[in-house]
Amino acid sequence: MSEGPGRADPAAMKQALHVYVDAFNAQDAERIIALFAPDAWIEDPVGSPPKRGRDEIAAFYRASVQRVRRIELAAPVRGSHGDAAAMAFVVHLDYGGRPCEIAVIDVMRFDRRGRVTSMQAYWGREDLRFCA
Amino acid sequence: MSEGPGRADPAAMKQALHVYVDAFNAQDAERIIALFAPDAWIEDPVGSPPKRGRDEIAAFYRASVQRVRRIELAAPVRGSHGDAAAMAFVVHLDYGGRPCEIAVIDVMRFDRRGRVTSMQAYWGREDLRFCA
16 A cells, blocks of 8 residues: 555555455454544444544444444445545345345545545445345 | 425435436436536546536536446445435446446435435546446
C-alpha cells in the first residue's frame, strides 16, 4: 500500500475489501479491525448512528463475526477514480437458530496509506430474507 | 412517493433505481433526468469533478444514453435505513465500434419527495473490460 501523497493504490483498496470478506468468513474480527484507521467511522446500516473510532469499531466487529456465518460477494468488487471502493454481497447469518440473509452494498473510503477511514453499509428492512 | 416529512418511501427509492436502469435501456434520457431534484449533483466516476444542477445533469445523460447499449443489474437493488439506495450493475457500451463493459456500483440519495439529490458511481479503470 502506498505511503506517498495522494490516494492509496486502487488495487490495494479493492484487496482490502477482499480481506474484509475473507476475515469475516474466518471469524477473524482482529483482522477486520486492523483494516481501519484509528479515527475511522462506520454506518451500518446507512441511516443509523455512526460508530466512531477504534473502540466502537472493534466492539461492532467482535459482535458481528459471532452472528455472521458467511459473506458471499454478489459481483466483483468495484473501485473508483478516488479514494473509495465498493462491493455488493450477501450476508448469511443465524436468526434464532435459523439461517437468514441480508443483501448489502458496502462503500469504503481509504486514507493514502490504504487504511479504511469510513464504511457505509446500504441495506434496508426489505433486503432481509428469512430473518423474521 | 411520499410528500410528508422525513424520508421517501424505501420501496419508492428502490423503484427509482429500476426506472433509471429501464430508462437507460430505452435510451430515454428525459425519463432519467426527471428522476433528479433541480439542485441534484452527480459524481461519475467517484473521484471526478461533480456535475451540478439540472442543466449539467441533463447534458450528461443525453450524451450517456447515446453511448450505453444496455445496463444489466448484477444483483438486486439495496435500500437503507435512511435516504439512500444502491445497486451493482454492468454497463455495456460501444468503444470504437466494439463492445466493452464497465462494472459499477451506484449510490443514490433522495429527498423526501423521492427525487434523487445525488448519484455517485463507483468504478475505476480496473473495472473496464474490453474498453481499450
